[in-house]
Amino acid sequence: MTQRYQMSRFTMLLASAALLTAGCKTETSSNPNPAPSVMTTSPANAAMDVPRNPSITATFSEAMNATTLNATTFVVMNGATAVDGTVTYTGNTVKFVPTSTLAANTVFTVTISTAAADLAGGHLATAKTWHFTTVATGATGPSAVNLGTAGSYVILTKSGISTTGVTAIVGDIGVSPIAATGITGFALSAPPTTFSTSLLVTGKVWAADYAVPTPANLTTAVLDMQTAYSDAAGRTLPDFTELGAGNIDGLTLVPGLYKWGTGVSLPHTVTLTGGANDVWIFQIAQDLIVGNGSIVTLSGGALAKNIFWQVAGQATLGTTANFKGIILSKTLISFNTGATFTGRALAQTAVTLNATAITHP
Numbered sequence: 001m002t003q004r005y006q007m008s009r010f011t012m013l014l015a016s017a018a019l020l021t022a023g024c025k026t027e028t029s030s031n032p033n034p035a036p037s038v039m040t041t042s043p044a045n046a047a048m049d050v051p052r053n054p055s056i057t058a059t060f061s062e063a064m065n066a067t068t069l070n071a072t073t074f075v076v077m078n079g080a081t082a083v084d085g086t087v088t089y090t091g092n093t094v095k096f097v098p099t100s101t102l103a104a105n106t107v108f109t110v111t112i113s114t115a116a117a118d119l120a121g122g123h124l125a126t127a128k129t130w131h132f133t134t135v136a137t138g139a140t141g142p143s144a145v146n147l148g149t150a151g152s153y154v155i156l157t158k159s160g161i162s163t164t165g166v167t168a169i170v171g172d173i174g175v176s177p178i179a180a181t182g183i184t185g186f187a188l189s190a191p192p193t194t195f196s197t198s199l200l201v202t203g204k205v206w207a208a209d210y211a212v213p214t215p216a217n218l219t220t221a222v223l224d225m226q227t228a229y230s231d232a233a234g235r236t237l238p239d240f241t242e243l244g245a246g247n248i249d250g251l252t253l254v255p256g257l258y259k260w261g262t263g264v265s266l267p268h269t270v271t272l273t274g275g276a277n278d279v280w281i282f283q284i285a286q287d288l289i290v291g292n293g294s295i296v297t298l299s300g301g302a303l304a305k306n307i308f309w310q311v312a313g314q315a316t317l318g319t320t321a322n323f324k325g326i327i328l329s330k331t332l333i334s335f336n337t338g339a340t341f342t343g344r345a346l347a348q349t350a351v352t353l354n355a356t357a358i359t360h361p
Contacts, residue, residue, distance in 0.1 A: 033118075033120045033121075035122050035123065035124060035125040036060050036061050036064060036116070036117070036122055036123075036124060037060065037061045037124065037128075038058045038059070038060060038061075038112065038124070038128040039059050039060065039061050040058070041056075041057065041058045041059075041110070041128075041130050042054075042055070042056070042057045042058075043056065043132040044130075044132070045130035045131065045132070046130075046131065046132070047132040047133070048132075048133050049133070049134075049135045050132045050133065050135060051134070051135060051140050051141075052101045052102045052103070052104060052135060052140040052255075053101055053102070053141060053239065053254045053256050053278075054098070054102070054132075055095050055096070055097055055239060056085075056095065056096040056097075056098075056110055057093055057094065057095045057096070058074075058093070058094050058110075058112055058128065059092055059093045060094070060118075061092075062092065062118050062119075063091075063092055063118065063119055064089065064092065064094070064116060064117065064119070065117050065118060065119055066089040068116050068117045069087060069089045069094045069112075069116055070087050071085070071086075071087055072113075072115070073112060073115045073116050074087050074094055074096055074110075074111075074112050074113075074116075075110070075111050076096055076098070076108055076109070076110050077108065077110075078102075078103060078106060078108055083098055083099075083102070083108065084098065084099040084100070085097050085098040085099050094112070094116075096110070097239075097240070098254065099254075100252065100254055100273055101140060101273060101274050101275070101278070101300070103134065104134055104135060105133070105135070106133065107131055107133050108131060108132055108134065109129065109130075109131045110129065110131065111127055111128065111129045112124065112127065112128040112129075113127050114127050140255045140256075140274060140275070140278045140279075141239075141254075141255025141257070141274070141278050141279035141281075141306075142235060142255075142256070142257045142279050142281050143279065144279050144306055144308075145228050145231050145232045145326070145328070146228060147224060147225070147228045147326070147344070147346070148220075148221070148223075148224030148225075148227065148228065149217070149221045149224050150221045150222070150224040150225035150344075150346055151344070152172060152221065153171070153172050153173060153174050153206075153221065153344065153346070154169060154170070154172060154173060154203070154343075154344055154345070154358055154359070154360040155171075155173040155174070155344070155345045155346075155347075155351050155358065156173070156174050156175075156221060156222065156225055156344075156345075156346050156347070157174075157175050157178075157182075157345075157346075157347045157348075157349065157350050157351050158175070158176065158177065158178065158222060158347070158348055158349060158350075159178050159182060159349045159350045160175060160178055160182030160183065160184070160350040160351075161173055161175060161182070161183050161184075161186075161351045161353070162184040162185050162350070162352050162353065163184070163186060163200065163352075163353040163354070163356070164185055164354050164355070165337065165353075165354050165356075166200075166355050167185075167200050167353045167354075167355055167357070167358075168200060168202075168356075168357045169200060169201045169202065169356075169357075169358045169359075170202045170358065170359040170360060171201075171202070171203045171358070171359065171360035172201075172203040172204045172206065173203070174205070174206035174207065174218055174221065175208065175218075176207070176215070176218035176219060176221070176222050177208050177218075177219070177222075178207075178208060179207055179208055179209035180192065180196065180205075180207035180208075180209055180210065182207070183205060183207060185200075185353075186198040186200050186201065186205065187199065187200075188205055192207070192210050193211050194206075194210050194212070194213070194214045195214065196210070225328070225346045225348070226348065228328055228346070229310060229328045229330065229346075229348070232281055232283065233283060233310050233312070235257050235281055235283065237257070238256075238257045238258060238259035238283070239256035239257050239258065240256060240257075240258045240259070241258075241259045241260070242259075242260055242261065242262070243258060243260070245262075246260050246264050246265060247264075247265050247267070248264060248265070248266055248270045249265070249266060249267045249268050249269065249270065250268065250270070251270055252270075252271045252272075252273055253270060253271070253272050253273070253280065254273060255274040255278035255279055255280055255302075256280065257281045257283070258280070258281065258282045258283065259283040260282075260283065260285055260286075262285060262286055263284060263285070263286035263287040263289065263313060264282065264284045264286075264288050264289070265288075265289045265290075266288075266289070266290045266291060266294050266296070267291040267294060268291060268293070268294055268295075269294060269295045269296075269297060270295075270296055270297070271296075271297045271298075271299055272296065272297070272298050272299070272302050272307060272324075273298075273299040273300045273302060274300050274301070274302045275300055275301050275302065276301040276302070276303055276306075277306070278302060278306060279306045279307075280302075280306065280307045280308065280325075281308045281310065282307075282308065282309045282310060283310050284310060284311045284312060284313070285312050285313075286312060286313040287311070287313035287314045287315070287316065288309060288311045288313070288314075288315040288316070288329075289316055289318075290315075290316065290318055290321045290323055291318045292318035292319040292320060292336075293318065293319070293320050293321060294317075294318060294321045294322070294323070295321070295322045296324045296325070298324060303361065304324040304325050304326075304343045304361035305326070305343075305361035307324060307325030307326060307343070308325065308326045308328060309325050309326065309327045309328065310328045311328065311329045311330065311331075312330050313329075313330065313331060314329065314331045314332045314333070314334065315327050315329045315332070315333045315334070316334045317333075317334065317335045317336060317339040317341065318336050318339070319336045319337045319338055319339065320337070320338040320339065320340075321339045321340070322339075322340045322341075323339065323340070323341050323342075324341070324342045324361075325343045325361075326343050326346065326361070327343065327344070327345050327346065327347075328346050329346070329347045329348065329349075330348050330349075331347070331348065331349045332347060332349050332350055332352065333345045333347045333350075333351045333352075334351075334352045335351075335352065335353045335356040335358075336354055337354045337355050338354075338355055338356070339354075339356050339357075340356070340357045340358075341356065341357070341358045341359070342358075342360075342361055343358075343360075343361050344360065344361065345358070
């Protein structure tokens with residue numbers, strides 16, 4: 001009996017040891033660094049009617065090694081053709097921004113390869129692939145800024161318009177609440193009625209002290225100008241922030257909402273590429289400085305009337321600069337000698353001109 005008991009006890013001890021050993025093996029064989037995975041994507045898989053200027057993103061289950069996320073490991077394809085773009089990584093999210101507007105009504109396939117790795121060197125277990133379809137028709141970028149009645153003027157200011165040299169303006173200009181004395185260098189026709197004229201203006205000249213209903217109309221236009229400025233400045237969820245650290249020289253910009261906490265400079269050239277209904281809004285927290293001889297080039301059918309430069313500081317266009325768009329300035333808009341402008345100059349202080357050619361968009 002004693003021997004049988006001792007053997008039974010020995011057998012139990014062996015079984016317990018086996019269980020402990022198995023447990024230790026299980027603990028040892030578990031992966032201390034599980035493979036990262038993609039948790040969410042934008043656009044979502046099989047998404048339809050995606051805007052043609054999307055930011056394509058994927059959010060991972062953990063922090064990744066940024067050096068493994070690049071144009072080789074994060075690829076967007078249009079059929080057999082790779083889409084050009086830039087890849088950035090912040091937090092746990094990688095973002096691909098196309099260099100140009102995507103084709104309409106087209107299926108794009110996105111792949112993140114297994115070369116993408118986390119900080120400990122763990123790779124995606126399998127490549128992540130998804131697809132989306134771009135919108136068939138319509139505009140890309142944000143909705144346009146509503147100028148209201150301010151859109152009836154090629155120049156509208158609160159404190160004056162002055163010119164030197166041989167300026168040529170196509171479109172109406174107006175000032176309010178300042179009187180016509182704030183319009184200098186134009187040799188205005190006299191006496192004025194509800195408006196006056198100038199040999200420098202192919203259009204009409206309006207001032208707050210002219211006959212009714214001009215004062216009330218200008219008051220409304222100025223209020224609309226201020227509302228438009230607030231609208232442009234208040235847009236949220238920008239597509240691009242601090243692009244070029246404020247220097248947009250040489251860039252090609254697709255439709256979208258752009259935001260800078262600084263000023264913006266354009267030393268030489270920038271290209272805006274998009275369709276006739278596409279919209280650009282540029283939110284600039286300080287000054288806009290356009291260099292001498294600088295050119296804003298529009299391609300793909302883009303129109304100046306759909307480009308909005310919201311400037312919290314002063315906008316200065318250099319000598320012989322060729323600029324396009326609607327400038328909504330909190331302060332002064334200054335055009336230096338020989339500058340050419342297709343758009344509207346809507347300033348909450350003044351506009352100064354020097355042998356400037358301005359045409360409404």
